[in-house]
């Protein structure tokens with residue numbers, strides 16, 4: 001595609017000296033925190049089965065999120081009602097229902113009616129939507145060509161044994177969408193496979209996963225484990241924003257995965273889901289960076305943990321996890337075994353629907369990381385386990401416990417993993433912490449001598465009041481919520497302290513206390 005005036009252009013990309021298909025390039029210098037591309041609505045987004053029950057299928061407003069106050073950007077009292085025809089999709093307003101109807105639902109609603117009781121995977125529903133809309137002339141030729149240019153990875157799926165499942169799903173997709181006469185079965189299987197290997201996660205502005213999304217343009221962004229951009233969503237709107245300063249003609253990269261994971265784990269995930277060996281600037285340096293640091297040398301592992309590791313090695317005698325490989329010596333194999341165990345437990349707690357049970361597994365996994373003394377606070381899966389511990393503690397109402405974990409994360413993890421002040425994850429985690437502090441203040445909780453939770457909340461909201469405009473965009477629902485909260489909190493504190501100087505001095509006195517709480 002030729003250079004255009006949109007701030008980006010698409011052309012052939014070379015990563016680590018080798019061709020990587022097409023990529024996205026910046027057509028001008030961009031400052032960190034600026035918006036590069038804004039898409040009002042992606043080509044297709046499809047909600048998880050669980051989220052179909054509580055999320056608008058047009059504007060993706062999630063009405064039931066769990067974390068305290070983190071969804072203030074959703075208007076109070078928002079609910080969703082079911083489509084009377086298909087009884088599957090729900091909408092938050094007549095306007096949303098009408099928009100979805102005209103976008104294509106009118107061509108699939110009656111076909112979905114007979115299978116109203118059947119759970120259909122999000123990729124099947126998404127693929128149906130694409131086929132139905134194309135059949136009825138609701139996807140233009142240029143978008144269709146861009147979409148069809150994306151690799152379907154059919155041969156990779158044949159090699160990994162998953163093609164049979166894809167054919168089966170594609171059969172259902174054809175049948176339920178009544179498009180058999182327009183698209184043959186191989187085409188539908190390829191389209192289904194294309195969705196599996198190119199879709200991104202549909203998310204709330206605070207990065208709660210809702211489903212999958214595919215946009216013919218944004219799906220041409222290549223991956224880097226050290227990305228210079230990220231995508232932030234605001235309902236159906238997707239924005240590509242700069243994480244770093246970018247020079248004209250530089251390639252734009254997002255991260256398809258969590259880039260804070262160790263090298264081999266990143267490689268394994270990218271290989272499994274996207275079928276490529278990552279040659280990004282970080283991966284070209286192998287396991288030598290912060291993500292692969294241990295707090296002690298493998299040989300310094302305490303005897304008690306050598307024993308735990310040896311039991312693990314014996315248990316998995318035939319199949320040591322290649323994504324956890326550290327080295328061939330016995331000391332390194334022990335460390336690798338503990339790492340594999342910690343990741344297995346992380347995956348197990350993520351599958352848990354009971355928060356109390358999830359907390360039990362997480363605490364055991366964190367104990368391995370901390371008591372073995374191997375893990376620095378920023379090495380995965382320790383930060384990911386802590387994130388989940390916070391969510392689950394909030395779910396069972398252990399707000400004080402959640403607070404202390406947030407304080408540790410704030411002190412030891414966020415500055416290391418998300419160094420940019422406007423890093424969207426840093427902003428969202430700070431916002432969640434501020435909302436928790438506000439809640440604890442309203443409950444009169446005393447968490448440390450001299451600690452004033454209302455002032456701590458104010459400090460955090462103040463910090464992100466400017467940076468959230470960079471992370472999410474000044475007009476985003478999220479930045480507007482932060483701004484509104486900031487005005488409320490500032491108004492209250494000014495009333496209490498009489499002047500801005502007195503208020504700021506009081507807030508400053510809390511900084512040290514907050515750091516102490518996160519020790």
Ligand SMILES: C[S@@+](CC[C@H](N)C(=O)[O-])C[C@H]1O[C@@H](n2cnc3c(N)ncnc32)[C@H](O)[C@@H]1O
Nearest residue numbers: 015020021022220221222223274276278279280
């Ligand atoms: C979603 S597509 C991105 C667009 C793709 N370049 C194209 O032209 O269709 C993902 C594919 O791009 C290539 N790719 C993306 N990031 C890469 C990276 N860091 N290293 C090597 N190949 C990469 C791989 O072939 C991968 O399967």
